[in-house]
Amino acid sequence: MWQNKMVEPLILLLLAALPLMGSPGPATLSIAATGSVFGVVRGIPYLMGIVMGTSVVVVLIATGVTGLLFTIPGVLPILTLAGLAYILFLAYKIATAPILSEEGGRRDAPSLPGGCLLAIANRKAFAPIGAVFASFTLLPAEPVLDATVKTAVLVAVVVLVNIVWLFLGAGLSRLLRNPKSGRAINILFAVLLVLSVGLAALI
Secondary structure (H helix, E strand, C coil): CHHHHHHHHHHHHHHHHHHHHHCCCHHHHHHHHHHHHHHHHHHHHHHHHHHHHHHHHHHHHHHCHHHHHCCCCCHHHHHHHHHHHHHHHHHHHHHHCCCCCCCCCCCCCCCHHHHHHHHHHCHHHHHHHHHHHHHCCCCCCCHHHHHHHHHHHHHHHHHHHHHHHHHHHHHHHHHCCCHHHHHHHHHHHHHHHHHHHHHHHHC
């Protein structure tokens, strides 16, 4: 049965996808920072945006649209600049946000459209997702079904790893509620976000 033959490559696909797609980067760090500063509930819209945007990237890679898209002059620089601009805005917003212990500090959390924009413009996402997608074949005799299954698996990984990062950030905030340490964590996340953009640009 093809289901049995698919088990081993499916496990290998998951083992490759989890560390690559769950490693620290602009999207995952911004999710953790949002959880730390704004909490889980207020971070859900941004989480949904990241998941939606990254899922769009997976679909673009699965359908081969990415290769065609990047051949259009100016597309890659525009995506890069859009992602950089939003990351810098988000880093400022996180660094200056009131910590959770401060009364009345209810600044607007990052939004769903913002998360979607960042995920689609995140250069770090395209290479690892594309590499994982191309490196594994689950159903050699059925290329369309193979692409569909791999897309579903990778989207599931996207959902899982970003939920984990959101809760990690929120858990950190519970330990750091006093004004000094809370402010330090906000600034640390902002710096890490900016550094992640620089590292992604070098990859």
